[in-house]
Amino acid sequence: MKFENNLLFSQNLDLADPLRTMRDDYLFPVLNNKPFIYLCGNSLGLQPKVAKEVLDVQLNNWQNLAVEGWFEGNSPWMFYHKELKKLMAPLVGAKVAEVCPMNTLTVNLHLLMVSFYQPNDKRFKIIMEAGAFPSDQYAIESQVRFHGYDPKEAIIEVKPRDGEYILRTEDILQVIEAKGDEIALVLFGGVNYFTGQWFDMPAITKAGHKAGALVGFDLAHAAGNVPLSLHDWDVDFACWCSYKYQNAGPGGIAGIFVHEKHFNDASLNRFAGWWGYNESNRFKMEKGFVPELGADGWQVSCTQVMPMALYHASLQLFDKVGYLTSLREKSKTLTEYLFYVIDEVNTNIGYEQFKIITPRGQADRGAQVSIIAKSHGKEFFDKLVENHVLGDWREPNVIRLSPVPMYNSFEDVYRTGALLLSLSKSIL
Template identity: 70%
Template sequence: MNFENNLAFAKAQDEADILKDFRGQFLFPNHNNKNFIYLCGNSLGLQPKVANDVLKRQLDNWANHAVEGWFEGEEPWMFYHKELKKLMAPIVGASPAEVCPMNTLTVNLHLLMVSFYQPKGKKIKIIMEGGAFPSDQYAIESQVRFHGFDPKEAIIEVFPREGEEILRTEDIVARIKENSEEIALVLFGGINYYTGQWYDMETITKAGHDIGAIVGWDLAHAAGNVPVKLHDWGIDFACWCSYKYQNSGPGGVSGIFVHEKHFSNTKLNRFAGWWGYQENKRFKMEKGFIPEVGADGWQISCTQVMPMALYHASLQIFEQAGFITPLRNKSIALTGYLEFVINQVNKELNFQQYKIITPKDSKGRGAQLSIIAKEKGKEIFDGLVADYILGDWREPDVIRLSPIPLYNSFEDIYLTGQSLLKVSRKIINT
């Protein structure tokens, strides 16, 4: 697409957008009766307008049925998670049996590592990206310690080359091969939260399997953002939060994936709970844990009805939009336009005030650009907020902007560029 830095071009793109009507299904933050341009869906997605209705429906079920709500009403809570499974599966490239909504992200990461991090002999190490989100770092450190190992000895971190911001796939694969005798688990984030880099999940997964390691992924910034094929790529396990690109609300329920090749493996450890017991015998209350087949067998506590209702509401919007393919097509165009207007800002300023550290190739990124501000970055970020542009600030000098295809427009991007230029001129020259 040949981009143009003018309002007429942006409006023409929006008029031709097959997804343009979905914007009207979301609520935007508002101050003094003016909506923000919201570019922070990589941190917390917007609230669907139906959120109040779906919560009220479940509150009414509670009011009208009380405990019988587990089995009575239009959406009995006992089986409610199954409605979500059918809609979650296409988003992550899985079968419904391989996914389950439950708990929160880091809790699920721990539960899955109980099963899939099984150090034995020399194979005790976990390899991960350097600079992963702290929750992943802490979870992996504590799991390693739980098995009696020193994190300094048992964790391999892969960092970008000196002078570079993103990881090269060949460097990740090389480190995996170099440590083939010692790696038990390959565990990366699908998209790095800081740089916005989408790792080559298929290639990295194959490299891990080639050395006999288990491969897992934290899809916090990937699920609902980019097309992943967890089943086809043979990934062993994955988990994600639903409150970023999937708009389920703050602290929304997490999701897990377990590949069907592991369903019959009775040697997998797991921390068991009543809700993961085989469904048709659950109420017999017998001793001796027998897991339900599939990802449901990793459940511990009963269905989180209210968070699941919010997630269900958003998943139905994804279904209406045609799931990932149409969203991805628009995302590539929107993010490409954002890159274009940022470069135009640099041209207008006559120097490179903003350096984009997210990969240029759309195959290496989702709906996010991370931008290093050369001068007065935090002041410029605050200036954008004052001008009703809401992105995300990361120390020491990165502004993250995330154009979400369900609710952002080309006009949003054009206006963001105009605001960035105006704010930059004002602040850098003072």
């Protein structure tokens, strides 16, 4: 498509967008009676309008049924997570039995590593991305120490080449191959939080398995953003939060994936809890943990009903739109248009004031576009916010902008570029 950097062109793109009405299903932040152009869905997604209604249903169940709500009503809490599982599975390309909503992201990462990081004298190392989100770094480091290993020896970080910002797939695969017989686990993000790079998950999984390791992913920035096929890719396990691209509210309930090939593997360790016990015999209160079949067997604590209700509200909108097929097509065009608009800003300035570090290849990115501001970065970001464009700031000089296809428009993208150019004339 040949883009144009003008308002009418962006509005015509919106008129031709079959998903344009989805924007009406969300609530945008407002300041002084003016809504924001919201480009921060990579950090916290917008509130679905239906969220209050769905949450009110469960609040009313609590009010009217009290403890009987676990077994009575239209959606008994005992089984409520099963309604979500059916809606979650298509988002990550899984079978229903392979997913479960529970806990929060880093808690789930720890629980899954209990099962899937089982080091021995020969295989004890973990391969991860050097620029992983800090919570992943902390979780992996603490798991390594828990097993009695030195993180400096047990953790292998794959870094971009000198002068580059993204990881080359061939470099990741080369490290896996070179360290093959020492690796217990390959644990990557699906999409890097800082650059927005979408890693080649099938290739990483295949290489990890060839080396004899297990392979898992943190999908915080991938689930609900890019199309995933965890089952078909043969991924061993994954976890994700729901409050970014899945719009389930701040600190919303998280999700896990465990491939069905592991369901009957009695050699896997796990930290057990009552809610992961076999459902049909759970209330017999017997000693000796017998896990429920599937990902549900990794549950520890009982259903978090209210956070699940918010997640349920959002998942219904994904179901309404047909999940990620149409969303992905719009996302690719939105980000292409954002690339174009930023390039136009740099052209008008006369040099590359805003350097894009997100991969331009469609297969290598999701909705996020990360930009290095060569100078006055924080000033530009603050001025964007003052002028009702809300993105995300990352030290020391990166502005992250994420046009989310569910609720962002092409006019949002155009107006953001126009504001950047206008600010450049006053700041630079």
